[in-house]
Amino acid sequence: MKRAGWITALACAAICVGCGQQSDSPDAPSLPPESSLPEGSSTEMVPDAAPVDDMPAPVAEPAAVVEPEAVPLEPMPTKVVLGDPSLTRGIPGEGELTTAQIQNWLKTPGINEPLEFDLPFGLSLAKGNVTGVEENSLTRAKIELGRQLYFDKRLSADNTISCASCHSPESGYAAHTQFGVGIKGQEGGRNSPVAYNRILSGAQFWDGRAASLEEQAVGPIANPIEMGNTHEAAVKTVAGIAGYQLQFAAVFGPDSINIDNIGKAIATFERAIVTGPAPYDYYAVLEPFLTQFSEEELNDLKDDDPDVYARYVSLKADADAHPMSESAIRGKALFFSEKSNCTTCHAGANFTDEKYHNLGVGMAAEEPDLGRFVVSQKDEDKGAFKTPTIRNVALTAPYMHDGSQKTLAEVVEWYAKGGHPNEHLSPKIKKLELSDQDKADLVAFMEACTGEFPKVETGRLP
Ligand code: HEC
Ligand code: HEC
Numbered sequence: 001m002k003r004a005g006w007i008t009a010l011a012c013a014a015i016c017v018g019c020g021q022q023s024d025s026p027d028a029p030s031l032p033p034e035s036s037l038p039e040g041s042s043t044e045m046v047p048d049a050a051p052v053d054d055m056p057a058p059v060a061e062p063a064a065v066v067e068p069e070a071v072p073l074e075p076m077p078t079k080v081v082l083g084d085p086s087l088t089r090g091i092p093g094e095g096e097l098t099t100a101q102i103q104n105w106l107k108t109p110g111i112n113e114p115l116e117f118d119l120p121f122g123l124s125l126a127k128g129n130v131t132g133v134e135e136n137s138l139t140r141a142k143i144e145l146g147r148q149l150y151f152d153k154r155l156s157a158d159n160t161i162s163c164a165s166c167h168s169p170e171s172g173y174a175a176h177t178q179f180g181v182g183i184k185g186q187e188g189g190r191n192s193p194v195a196y197n198r199i200l201s202g203a204q205f206w207d208g209r210a211a212s213l214e215e216q217a218v219g220p221i222a223n224p225i226e227m228g229n230t231h232e233a234a235v236k237t238v239a240g241i242a243g244y245q246l247q248f249a250a251v252f253g254p255d256s257i258n259i260d261n262i263g264k265a266i267a268t269f270e271r272a273i274v275t276g277p278a279p280y281d282y283y284a285v286l287e288p289f290l291t292q293f294s295e296e297e298l299n300d301l302k303d304d305d306p307d308v309y310a311r312y313v314s315l316k317a318d319a320d321a322h323p324m325s326e327s328a329i330r331g332k333a334l335f336f337s338e339k340s341n342c343t344t345c346h347a348g349a350n351f352t353d354e355k356y357h358n359l360g361v362g363m364a365a366e367e368p369d370l371g372r373f374v375v376s377q378k379d380e381d382k383g384a385f386k387t388p389t390i391r392n393v394a395l396t397a398p399y400m401h402d403g404s405q406k407t408l409a410e411v412v413e414w415y416a417k418g419g420h421p422n423e424h425l426s427p428k429i430k431k432l433e434l435s436d437q438d439k440a441d442l443v444a445f446m447e448a449c450t451g452e453f454p455k456v457e458t459g460r461l462p
Pocket of ligand 2: 384
């Protein structure tokens with residue numbers, strides 16, 4: 001299985017900070033305390049998704065119908081690698097999500113326990129940058145509640161727009177339009193950034209004006225050109241849906257349907273959307289073997305150090321299964337070099353320093369978007385925007401905060417010419433001496449940063 005492969009590679013590479021630290025905790029979760037069970041979750045509930053549904057209803061003698069017992073669900077593990085499909089596949093069952101299925105789900109042991117998690121191989125190197133989970137614990141039940149809210153168009157004023165309208169899994173959790181398109185076809189002035197790997201990101205938006213993912217998540221609901229609703233109306237809508245009532249009570253306690261908890265649930269779902277290893281990751285852990293040993297030395301390892309040799313063979317097999325082209329390999333070296341300077345800003349496992357820089361994008365306009373300046377009021381932040389991730393960037397054209405660049409090749413040209421000159425251009429942006437081959441290699445490298453996405457149920461709403 002793929003996922004087992006990630007973990008093996010991770011263990012083998014032995015470069016992951018913190019990946020071993022949880023290995024001795026017990027696998028079997030304990031039962032949640034009675035108080036964490038949903039209200040009204042006693043035995044009178046009746047699941048309607050049991051196969052019994054397919055049988056003709058015994059109309060004549062309704063009294064004789066034996067109500068099926070709720071199938072006690074298997075405890076769900078609280079130790080998990082984020083990206084695991086069990087976190088985002090929705091409440092078990094097929095077709096329309098029923099209240100009985102929700103009630104049954106909420107009785108599953110383990111789903112209200114804070115998860116002990118690792119990040120998928122690749123991103124795992126950034127484990128130390130995980131943010132927000134102390135304040136807002138990551139639990140299976142909260143991830144699922146957030147998933148439903150994320151895909152629920154009823155949060156918008158006219159039931160047409162959900163978070164996924166501009167951050168769809170099918171479009172790499174972004175949108176292929178230049179600007180976000182909200183209710184009644186209205187356009188904003190900025191491009192939709194990606195909603196994955198947010199667990200590694202503190203301040204949100206291109207200008208970082210939301211201090212947390214929680215704060216960010218409630219913004220679009222009341223933004224007149226995005227979801228066009230009010231928080232009061234959205235809360236009222238959610239509170240009027242039985243399935244949400246049950247889940248909020250189970251996750252946040254009684255009378256807990258409010259805008260803050262809606263934000264907390266959505267943020268939790270987003271933190272569970274982490275992207276898996278890309279060809280780059282498989283290559284990066286193999287590369288030391290290729291650069292530090294000659295072919296002959298590798299062969300000798302077979303006898304001299306069978307363990308190390310076995311590790312090499314396993315990493316090689318993973319890399320061969322997710323190949324980087326020669327061009328991408330050259331592009332990687334260039335991307336990480338001083339010559340291109342890319343990793344000064346696109347640094348770390350998620351390829352971003354989470355800081356703000358002026359590349360000159362949009363600065364030729366008469367009244368340019370001043371970006372971070374509006375938040376910080378610092379002169380040097382004029383026209384500065386948050387560094388976006390390079391992971392899966394090939395999936396999310398167009399590019400830049402104003403969606404002004406259509407392809408990765410165009411972006412590379414922008415850097416080659418040294419951005420657009422303006423008073424506040426970052427000193428890290430300089431004209432680059434890049435050949436056509438260099439440029440193509442950088443694009444190939446960025447394409448090789450495309451990894452697996454978690455499997456996410458987009459329907460099954462209450
Ligand atoms: C109409 C399109 C639209 C809708 C609907 C929408 N967004 Fe966004 N989203 C955007 C745009 C555009 C930005 C960038 C705005 C900015 O930086 O000023 C953004 C920014 C974000 C960011 C910040 C990412 C980063 O790198 O800082 C997150 C996270 C996000 N949205 C999640 C959500 C969630 C959750 C919802 C639903 C509650 C949602 N969005 C609804 C278009 C949309
Ligand atoms: C000074 C910091 C800095 C350096 C150096 C830098 N970037 Fe960026 N990068 C950014 C910022 C900030 C943005 C967003 C700018 C904006 O929208 O105004 C960005 C945007 C991008 C985008 C578009 C991503 C998206 O989702 O829209 C790509 C691709 C990219 N950079 C690749 C590169 C490459 C390749 C290099 C090296 C040649 C590089 N960057 C060097 C900071 C930097």
